[in-house]
Amino acid sequence: MGMIEIAGYKSLKCNDNVDLIIGEGADFNGLVIQNDGLPKCGSRATVTIGSHVHTGKRCQIRTSDHDFISGYPMVHRSLAGYKSEDVSIGAYTWIGDDVLIMKGVNIGKGVIIQAKSVVVSDIPDFAIVGGHPAKVFSYRSKEDFLFFKSLRLEKIKGDFKSSKKLFDKHLAQRDNIAIEEELLDTIMDFTFKLSNESNNYFSGKLEDDQLYFDDGREIPSHSIAYVSVSSEINEDTLWRFLQLLKRKLCYSSVIKLPTPNLASEHLQSRLSNIGYVFCSESGTVSLKDNHKDICKICGSEDTEYVTDNPSFLLPIFKCNECNLIQTSQISDLSLTLYYNQEFRPERVDFTDAQIKQFDTRASFQKEFIFQDGVITNYKNILDIGAGIGSLIKSFDSTQHELFAIEPDPKVSQYYSNTQVSLLESIEESNVKYDIICASHVLEHANNPADFLNQLSENLNESGIIFIEVPIENVDFLNSSRLTSKSGHLTHFTLDAFESLIKNHTCFEIVKLGTSGPEMNDYITTKVKIRDYLYNRTDLNGIHLRALLKRKATSDSYNEHAKDEFVKYHKLAHDSIYSNLELKSLLESLLLENQDFKERLKQSEFKLSQAKNNSADLSRKCQKLDQDLISLKKKLAAVEKQHSDVVNSNSWKITAIPRKLVSKLK
Incomplete structure (x- = not known):
């Protein structure tokens, strides 16, 4: 058995x-x-x-x-x-x-x-x-x-x-067998208004734990501006409905309940925990934080929702000030976990066809860098986000020093038996680079402007930066081409890229180009990017390529950049001065500490001596006590003998002769 x-x-x-x-x-x-x-x-x-x-x-x-x-x-x-x-x-x-x-x-x-x-x-x-x-x-x-x-x-x-x-x-x-499941199979009807349909109301339903239009279409995220709930609903169903509804609401949405007393104090507390505010006077529920996302580049609050990012399940919004499309802020920890655990698991083992495609793209990227003679003298080359290293390995290692940064450990095996130095971070080497390549990297940065400005510290005065980013306009983001595998945080258009470089970095664009198919063809047909890797003669491709160099003179910096430079220079000066003071104080404390240790050592030695002397004195005192006791016993014996003699008859009889003898003496 x-x-x-x-x-x-x-x-x-x-x-x-x-x-x-x-x-x-x-x-x-x-x-x-x-x-x-x-x-x-x-x-x-x-x-x-x-x-x-x-x-x-x-x-x-x-x-x-x-x-x-x-x-x-x-x-x-x-x-x-x-x-x-x-x-x-x-x-x-x-x-x-x-x-x-x-x-x-x-x-x-x-x-x-x-x-x-x-x-x-x-x-x-x-x-x-x-x-x-x-x-x-x-x-x-x-x-x-x-x-x-x-x-x-x-x-x-x-x-x-x-x-x-x-x-x-x-x-x-x-x-x-009838096993108890009790799924939330309640069918509930409600009326709602979309944010882009100011005068039209739609009927919706809650069914199979999902929210739909009455014709069966799923309601898109962040699209509902107003909701009116029917009266035929209990508190448990209302709670689940509001849970599901949250991702469908705009920032200033209002949910109208049939009666104010439908939400008990317990339900109101639970709603508060997930970001809702209940108003008992009006019988409405709204989001606690009725604010829009703030642009990470220019700080503007004039933003509008575009869609959801399937990689991070966060809203994608467009800044109406600088026109940059971006995903809501994500923590560095969450970003690190995403790239370590979820980002492109297929990168462990690429096929020969994929490697050939990477090598072909690298050859056209290299052509873009050198064909107009923007840079002629170069030695140190760094490729950030190098992937399997197709671009950096295409340079002659006998003539140049080659470096690469690739945080994805899944592709590290592609650097074995090569002359490329694989770095963990740009701070690991003190080298100043003549060429820095960042192909399909900038769109993964939380703040691309900060990323580029930090790179300037590691670039030679005459050095260049090669950038390639995908064009991801609103049409692309609302198409089926947007996938959950990209991990993109910034979604560039040509205008937004140029504005970013001009107004928020210390670089200027010296060359601009594109590759890939046109956006409309890419969205509406099944064209393959591998067939369009060459450098186009126009700016209509879906991949933007650019060469950047430092702005020629300080006059070319905008006032904002100069103010920022002065501020950071002052902070650095204050920091250096503070460090010098701290260093001096530390040296003084070390000397005092050394002197204290020496004095402590001397005190410990004296204490040891005192303890030894105390032990000797204790032994002597014990001996003296014993001698004293012995002498007291002898004295008592003598006193007794003296008393016996004085009290004896012989002593009394001889009293007169003793007096005569004493006088004669």
């Missing part, structure tokens, strides 16, 4: 005379299901486990025990036999470590069982139990339970598909 094992995170063990029925999203952490009954005697049992049940470590379900009622001795297993009964566990039950569940037990939905409990009887829905035997001592809030369940469904709704193959052979009877 072997054990069936299901490995992985959802691991469990079960012998072959148990029929398993398992719901979606359950995980077991090594659960053991044991039925000791003999199949040939009809001693089978069915164990039904509902959706999203979680068990801790070392848990067991025993569907049988000895049939001791028969009177046979326990040792005679074949005669006494076993008694088997079914076990069922309701959906969303949480079972702690080392829990033992005995035969015939029916556990309700949403139950919590404390660790090391022994369950021998039925448990009602939402109960919290513990002990040996397990007893009910509290109940979960049904409202909180449904809220938790809706979040859990949203989080792991698709996970079951990836592991379904492991369970197929154990789930044959699943469709015949």
